[in-house]
Amino acid sequence: MSAIVEQVEAKFSSAVVEKVLDEKKLVKVVVSPENLRQVALYLRDTMGFDHVKAVTGVDLSRLLKKENKIEVIYHLGSYTREGLTAEVALSTKVDKSNPHMPTLTDIWPSCEYHEREVYEMFGVVFEGHPDLRRLLLPEYWMDIPPMLKEYEPAGR
Amino acid sequence: MTVLEKREEVRKAEFYDVGEAALKVSYGPQHPGTGHFRLVVTISGDTVLEADPDPGFVHRGEEKLAEYKTWITNIPHLERPVILDSAGIQYAYVLAVEKLMGVEPPERAKYLRPIMAELQRIGSHLYWFALYGVFLGHATMFLWCFGDREYLVDLTSLIGGQRITHAYFVPGGVRNDAPKNVPQQLVKEFSRYYRMVTGKDLSLNTTDFKKYTVAVCEFFDQRLDDYWDMFFNNELFIARTRNVGVLSREDAIRLGAVGTTLRASGIKYDNRVNNPYDAYPNFRFDVPVGTRGDCYDRAVVGFKEMRESVKIIMQAVEMMPDGPVKLKQHPINLRVSAGEAVARTEAARGEMLYYVRSDGGDRPYRVKISPPSFRLLPVMKHLLKGEQIANIPPIYWSLNYWPVEADR
Numbered sequence: 006m007s008a009i010v011e012q013v014e015a016k017f018s019s020a021v022v023e024k025v026l027d028e029k030k031l032v033k034v035v036v037s038p039e040n041l042r043q044v045a046l047y048l049r050d051t052m053g054f055d056h057v058k059a060v061t062g063v064d065l066s067r068l069l070k071k072e073n074k075i076e077v078i079y080h081l082g083s084y085t086r087e088g089l090t091a092e093v094a095l096s097t098k099v100d101k102s103n104p105h106m107p108t109l110t111d112i113w114p115s116c117e118y119h120e121r122e123v124y125e126m127f128g129v130v131f132e133g134h135p136d137l138r139r140l141l142l143p144e145y146w147m148d149i150p151p152m153l154k155e156y157e158p159a160g161r
Numbered sequence: 162m163t164v165l166e167k168r169e170e171v172r173k174a175e176f177y178d179v180g181e182a183a184l185k186v187s188y189g190p191q192h193p194g195t196g197h198f199r200l201v202v203t204i205s206g207d208t209v210l211e212a213d214p215d216p217g218f219v220h221r222g223e224e225k226l227a228e229y230k231t232w233i234t235n236i237p238h239l240e241r242p243v244i245l246d247s248a249g250i251q252y253a254y255v256l257a258v259e260k261l262m263g264v265e266p267p268e269r270a271k272y273l274r275p276i277m278a279e280l281q282r283i284g285s286h287l288y289w290f291a292l293y294g295v296f297l298g299h300a301t302m303f304l305w306c307f308g309d310r311e312y313l314v315d316l317t318s319l320i321g322g323q324r325i326t327h328a329y330f331v332p333g334g335v336r337n338d339a340p341k342n343v344p345q346q347l348v349k350e351f352s353r354y355y356r357m358v359t360g361k362d363l364s365l366n367t368t369d370f371k372k373y374t375v376a377v378c379e380f381f382d383q384r385l386d387d388y389w390d391m392f393f394n395n396e397l398f399i400a401r402t403r404n405v406g407v408l409s410r411e412d413a414i415r416l417g418a419v420g421t422t423l424r425a426s427g428i429k430y431d432n433r434v435n436n437p438y439d440a441y442p443n444f445r446f447d448v449p450v451g452t453r454g455d456c457y458d459r460a461v462v463g464f465k466e467m468r469e470s471v472k473i474i475m476q477a478v479e480m481m482p483d484g485p486v487k488l489k490q491h492p493i494n495l496r497v498s499a500g501e502a503v504a505r506t507e508a509a510r511g512e513m514l515y516y517v518r519s520d521g522g523d524r525p526y527r528v529k530i531s532p533p534s535f536r537l538l539p540v541m542k543h544l545l546k547g548e549q550i551a552n553i554p555p556i557y558w559s560l561n562y563w564p565v566e567a568d569r
Contacts, residue, residue, distance in 0.1 A: 057417060061529040069520050085414060118538045
């Protein structure tokens with residue numbers, strides 16, 4: 006599975022910011038937001054990843070290695086190609102002060118609702134998303150996006 | 162002209178002749194037996210032009226809560242979103258934490274976990290068919306399913322201590338061992354029920370746990386034949402579900418469908434086989450797939466899955482080795498080494514994915530749950546488009562969508 010990351014790196018050498026290679030836990034390639042769509046198209050058309058299993062947002066600002074960024078991770082999978090069973094993920098990091106990034110909904114329609122959730126919970130704006138509305142929170146929610154580390158639940 | 166083509170013709174004629182007669186209706190929020198959920202449907206006459214699923218009425222912020230609780234105390238509350246299949250939703254979390262800790266459970270736990278997961282898969286499917294039946298006007302199915310489910314739930318409570326929310330799985334094994342014997346009273350109860358349902362006497366003169374489990378499984382396996390005659394081979398059920406809500410293979414892939422919905426569309430994908438965990442590689446079972454991808458196929462795939470689950474439980478109780486069931490008693494403030502891990506399992510409704518990140522503390526830095534129901538939302542939107550209003554319940558129920566699980 007790490008071969009996938011190597012191929013991505015060979016093709017988009019300047020785009021890869023960081024990588025995590027652990028066959029058992031997670032194989033992850035972090036790219037810059039500008040190159041995200043290119044890499045996603047490559048992973049879909051050449052590598053055969055045909056759907057997104059989840060889109061995870063992570064607020065990196067309180068980790069031991071502090072970064073004032075939000076990481077958006079696309080967990081990829083394939084129903085059509087044999088052997089793609091490991092946990093492969095494509096991710097990107099956006100600035101917390103101005104969280105804008107391109108959408109991947111047109112590439113993988115399966116991430117439409119996942120991106121809406123990340124928009125709602127982290128405030129990340131997916132440019133080009135066909136239907137970027139709130140999803141789970143009540144209509145009267147006026148606070149900051151609740152999954153950011155600054156948000157403290159009441160009573161804690 | 163087949164029924165399907167005819168329906169397509171009618172649908173097209175209606176669909177393109179909308180004019181200004183469209184109407185937006187809030188279908189819900191209601192509690193259709195599973196949790197609160199709303200559909201915003203745009204209708205013209207009897208046809209749904211567009212359906213917009215609106216989840217979130219039972220959102221509890223489980224992911225945020227998980228960041229405030231310790232690794233161990235997370236287990237009981239993470240199972241709440243889907244109490245009927247609580248083994249399914251704990252399983253992936255526990256596997257992900259084990260990956261971060263770098264531990265493997267003892268052999269016996271690797272068999273106890275699938276037993277629990279399969280018992281709850283059957284229980285969850287029975288609940289599904291019970292309510293599916295009710296919503297199509299077939300109340301017998303409701304009573305039968307709940308009657309039989311009782312003895313499977315009893316087994317769950319004997320092993321895990323609770324009927325549905327048992328918090329049985331812990332990192333590094335399971336909480337406690339299965340009992341050696343079952344209560345005499347339970348055997349008596351079961352024998353009485355057995356006689357009532359089958360008209361025969363049950364020759365079970367022991368309270369041995371293994372033998373009792375096998376007896377219940379065998380009884381249930383016979384019982385599935387009755388279900389087939391009563392429900393799945395029933396004109397009423399077939400008329401409402403055959404050729405309704407057809408999901409093609411391509412659409413299933415494109416929209417990222419999961420579980421029975423995916424398999425009914427002809428894709429043989431099951432994490433127990435494709436991405437096996439614990440003792441699943443040791444069991445012999447099939448992955449049922451459908452051919453047409455309609456509501457009927459989705460139900461039949463679920464029905465056949467129960468039969469496979471029975472097979473797995475019977476194999477597991479026979480093959481289960483003796484020995485410890487957990488590595489050690491973890492302290493409540495267990496620390497997990499820094500890193501990130503993903504684990505996937507096949508829960509009752511489909512693929513359950515957890516992303517867990519730790520920064521070395523006694524609480525998770527981030528826990529992401531990607532439940533199967535949430536991934537069915539685009540499928541539901543796609544299937545309801547162009548359907549009749551009367552077909553909303555069969556389609557909704559055929560997906561086995563669980564709002565609480567999707568909302569978390």
